[in-house]
Amino acid sequence: MNENVSVLSQGMYTHTVRYSGNKIKIKNIKHHMPIYIFIFASIMLTIVSFFSLDLDFSKAVSRMPKVVDVLYKLGNLNFENFGITIRTFTETVTVTILATIYGGFLGLLVGALAAKNITPCRPLSLFLKMMFSLIRAVPTPVWVLLILACLGFGMSAGIVGLVFHVVAFFGRTFAQSFEEVPDGSIEALEAVGANKFQIFFSAVLPSSFTSLIAWTTLRFEINFAEAAILGMVGAGGIGYTIMAAMNGYKYGRAGLAVVIIFLFSYGVEVLVTAIKRKVKV
């Protein structure tokens, strides 16, 4: 019997290993040959990269005390204007939540249209998948800059800019989850005369539910990191506080903001692990 072990299902690319029978895997140089070539080539390319970048290692080493100094100043947490810090942090969190929610619903729709097994027409599925990679190839801050032009400075631009990426991300990953639904369960419903909506809501959605949750929680974590840096382009949030504080040499305030970002994102990580464990059981 084959047992599929899905490694790190929260990653972008789950990678599946099959244990067939009771064979124990042993080291096999020939089998791993492409991998060894790949590793060797990577190391070579890295050496080339660092030479071409003209990195000044001696300067980097001589500046190390400065890094310690900056970290020390950051660690000297300063609670001045704490209200503003908390306000911008709340902005970042709400932008994250709304972008995930709107993106999630839109992603469900486009994901269903893009999944090969349930799409109303094949060319649409191909077209959507191309659009997803195109949208995702533009960095989020660029989307936000474009949207700032029509919505003005503020959180709305941040939300809409993030939603672009989130929809493309969910479109791709949700379509992938829908495609993993066994054909049998779709065909069975088709045989009894169910229409597309009934098939989607009673077969496809329930059987891909756990993987949808895994993707959504992963994207929530990414969204928070993205929302935290949007302040740099004028979309508000805690990134703005950090930038303003660093530019004004108020390291203590910036340090406090960084600590808040860390605590929140660590908390989310712990929560997500707990949710996943619960959903899987």
Place this chain on the structure above:
Amino acid sequence: MNRVSEVRLKSSNKKFIISIFIFSVIFILSTIFTKFNPVVAFTSQGEFWRFIFVDFLPPNFSKPEQILNASLQTFYMAFGSTVVAAFFALIFAFMGTYSICNNKILNKIIRGIASVLRNIPAIIWAFVLVAAFGIGNTVGVLALIISTTGFLIRAFIETLDELAQESIEALRATGASTFAVITQSAIPISLPGFISWFLYCIETNIRASTILGMVGAGGIGLLMTGYIKQYNYHSASAVIITIIVIIIAVNLLTEYLRKILMK
């Protein structure tokens, strides 16, 4: 329907209603706080299209060597730092997993450091490093190494724990040394998993390094921000198109590598 399934149905219904309720409250509170109105966002898209088609397009590729140079820098930055990060992460991952290094305190310390490194976005590391090193490629490389190492330590530890644990224990039982366990069991079994995560990080770091340029960490992002600040949108759009091409090309490349390496 018998009683047991009825009770179970009721309790799952209750859970469902409670989650929907919490979800709606969070949604409404966030909407009130941000005053976000999706209808306005939808109806004011005219300006968005005007901005793209009038201000940005057509792209101005008048300085191709400058763009090529910056894109190569970005690629080098992302690739080199991912390899260095993978190297560090590999060593720390062995120290962070109980099946290889059975020192619970060291495991905890490694996992804690990794979580600090990865839960602070790369761009914020870049901000901090710019304050110390000044503007330049070094900052970009270091920021990427820091956040990628944090991410890969966790990914590698999870790969080791899920895949190699049984065979490591089996080898341990025969009295093999730690070095033998690592080279004969842990690495060969988890190598495809490691490579998969490595390729994933190449993709995310290419994206990240284009953004890092915006805070002065060099590469193509720096070029783009420069053009935008000068309101030279046609040149900026040329850079954005180049970014799109690089990212899609790298995605295709990693997909291809994944296919030939994961057979």
